[in-house]
Amino acid sequence: MGILRGIASLMIEEHQVRRFGGRLLQLGRQEIFFSAIDLARIAARRGFTPHNAAVHAAIADRRRPLTDLEFFGSFGFAEVAAADYSDFDGAELVYDMNRDDLPDAHRGAYDCVVDGGTMEHVFHAPNFLKNVFALLRVGGRVVHVCPASNAVDHGFYSFSPCLFYEFYKANRWRIDACKLLDFGTKLLPIRMTAYDYVPPLPRDALDGYLPGSVHYTFVVATKLPDSCGDAIPQQNFYQDLWDGAPATADPAPERAARSYGLPLLRAARIIGARRRRGRVGRRVAV
Numbered sequence: 001m002g003i004l005r006g007i008a009s010l011m012i013e014e015h016q017v018r019r020f021g022g023r024l025l026q027l028g029r030q031e032i033f034f035s036a037i038d039l040a041r042i043a044a045r046r047g048f049t050p051h052n053a054a055v056h057a058a059i060a061d062r063r064r065p066l067t068d069l070e071f072f073g074s075f076g077f078a079e080v081a082a083a084d085y086s087d088f089d090g091a092e093l094v095y096d097m098n099r100d101d102l103p104d105a106h107r108g109a110y111d112c113v114v115d116g117g118t119m120e121h122v123f124h125a126p127n128f129l130k131n132v133f134a135l136l137r138v139g140g141r142v143v144h145v146c147p148a149s150n151a152v153d154h155g156f157y158s159f160s161p162c163l164f165y166e167f168y169k170a171n172r173w174r175i176d177a178c179k180l181l182d183f184g185t186k187l188l189p190i191r192m193t194a195y196d197y198v199p200p201l202p203r204d205a206l207d208g209y210l211p212g213s214v215h216y217t218f219v220v221a222t223k224l225p226d227s228c229g230d231a232i233p234q235q236n237f238y239q240d241l242w243d244g245a246p247a248t249a250d251p252a253p254e255r256a257a258r259s260y261g262l263p264l265l266r267a268a269r270i271i272g273a274r275r276r277r278g279r280v281g282r283r284v285a286v
Helices: 005-017 036-046 053-057 068-075 125-135 161-170 236-242 252-280
Strands: 022-027 077-084 110-115 136-149 174-182 193-196 215-222 281-283
Touching: 005 036, 005 068, 005 136, 005 174, 005 215, 022 068, 036 053, 036 068, 053 068, 068 077, 110 125, 125 136, 136 174, 161 174, 161 215, 161 236, 193 252, 252 281
Parallel strands: 022 077, 022 110, 110 136
Antiparallel strands: 136 215, 174 193, 174 215, 193 281
């Protein structure tokens, strides 16, 4: 996918709360879909001064897309490297994230891992997440930007926010940000809306009631001293039931409502879902 202006805005927002820095590893060298002029506009709105402002000022054509080094250098990373399945794009680490035998030289070697749209292209998702754990030092942070819905054949998978939320919770990471992103229509300039997923949105606000636009998941999590990378999570909705939620009431009234009042029931749920999303959503300035 690469880094869009809305994603840059969210990364700047996160950096202003908990600063990035140190050694960064991109999982797949990222394309940056905006220029120095665009970044300057975003930075001004956020009150953010890029660490490498002098580098940006010296760019001859400030309308061309930034390089990965120019963009990530804005956060003051001392080193910016890339990992990939092959070296076609100049990756410093050539490694298949389906595997679970990460070379020792790269274990605990990075302060930040950026998955800007790679995990959905890797068949063995559990090994991918184990590798993220292995790559990061304690205190290191991962950034995920992955498709959630309406991205058929973009990759092998689309990932709901709950996958990352439940995985990192089960593996004792600190979840710094978890958002569902609505990119709107491709016919108009992207006006991204971000919905907070911490605490999780109710299922009935998401399951069947999202608009038909492309949605992505944005997650930032921090590896703690007692974190791990191989605990298998359970989905919170079902875990609550297993942990002793009240028994389900007689389903007959709901069956009747579905039979005779389905249009009204659906309208009420659409209104309720939009209200809940509205309470946790905001348009991201880009």
